[in-house]
Amino acid sequence: MSDKLKNAKIIFVVGGPGSGKGTQCEKVVAKYGYTHLSSGDLLRAEVASGSERGKQLSAIMQKGELVPLDTVLDMIKEAMIAKADVSKGYLIDGYPREVKQGEEFEKKIGAPSLLLYIDAKSETMVKRLMKRGETSGRADDNEETIKKRLDLYYKATEPVIAFYQGRGIVRKIDSEGSVDDVFSNVAKAIDSLK
Ligand SMILES: Nc1ncnc2c1ncn2[C@H]1C[C@H](O)[C@@H](COP(=O)(O)OP(=O)(O)OP(=O)(O)O)O1
Numbered sequence: 001m002s003d004k005l006k007n008a009k010i011i012f013v014v015g016g017p018g019s020g021k022g023t024q025c026e027k028v029v030a031k032y033g034y035t036h037l038s039s040g041d042l043l044r045a046e047v048a049s050g051s052e053r054g055k056q057l058s059a060i061m062q063k064g065e066l067v068p069l070d071t072v073l074d075m076i077k078e079a080m081i082a083k084a085d086v087s088k089g090y091l092i093d094g095y096p097r098e099v100k101q102g103e104e105f106e107k108k109i110g111a112p113s114l115l116l117y118i119d120a121k122s123e124t125m126v127k128r129l130m131k132r133g134e135t136s137g138r139a140d141d142n143e144e145t146i147k148k149r150l151d152l153y154y155k156a157t158e159p160v161i162a163f164y165q166g167r168g169i170v171r172k173i174d175s176e177g178s179v180d181d182v183f184s185n186v187a188k189a190i191d192s193l194k
């Protein structure tokens with residue numbers, strides 16, 4: 001466990017692709033001033049840097065597969081440490097994607113106090129991602145990759161939710177409503193922490 005992060009308030013934000021994790025995290029940042037770290041955004045920044053590592057990551061992400069655990073965990077840890085002196089709490093968006101990622105995070109960083117499970121139907125997620133793909137420029141917002149990302153979500157990431165349910169820290173948020181309606185439930189879950 002890292003010393004600088006030992007008292008950090010950590011919230012995992014988990015849900016399918018396009019469920020609305022990033023959208024809700026932005027609203028949490030605006031209301032609570034927490035630090036939002038999206039593993040996908042960190043990886044895309046590495047790809048955009050043009051580095052050799054970025055090229056390898058890009059090929060994996062274009063196929064809708066998961067990048068190696070150590071790569072993504074190191075990036076998250078580094079980004080958390082960089083904000084440790086000013087952060088009121090961390091929203092870790094898109095991580096863990098599999099149970100092993102959660103276990104390693106706890107060994108190297110610390111334990112989450114809440115897991116926000118952003119839940120939407122698969123048809124809703126596909127619709128939102130196809131719409132986002134019209135403008136996002138994301139190489140994985142296309143029909144073929146969306147299908148692979150969804151399949152992997154149900155196979156690898158849903159077990160993460162069951163794992164943390166056993167600890168009693170999961171709050172399931174229905175993400176079918178409007179952004180503001182969803183956020184009112186996200187805010188209730190965060191307020192319950194205080
Ligand atoms: N409640 C909502 N109602 C309608 N549209 C929404 C809602 N929440 C998000 N959206 C839109 C915004 C985006 O264009 C798209 C996907 O949302 P976003 O927050 O980017 O999902 P996400 O972060 O879970 O996806 P990914 O895992 O692919 O990064 O759907």
Ligand SMILES: Nc1ncnc2c1ncn2[C@H]1C[C@H](O)[C@@H](COP(=O)(O)O)O1
Nearest residue numbers: 039040061064065066067072094095097
């Ligand atoms: N936690 C992660 N582990 C492995 N791979 C990841 C993780 N977070 C993001 N990725 C890769 C694979 C995803 O398909 C893309 C996009 O992520 P997103 O959360 O949808 O922005 O990045």
Ligand SMILES: [Mg+2]
Nearest residue numbers: 021022038040
């Ligand atoms: Mg996102």
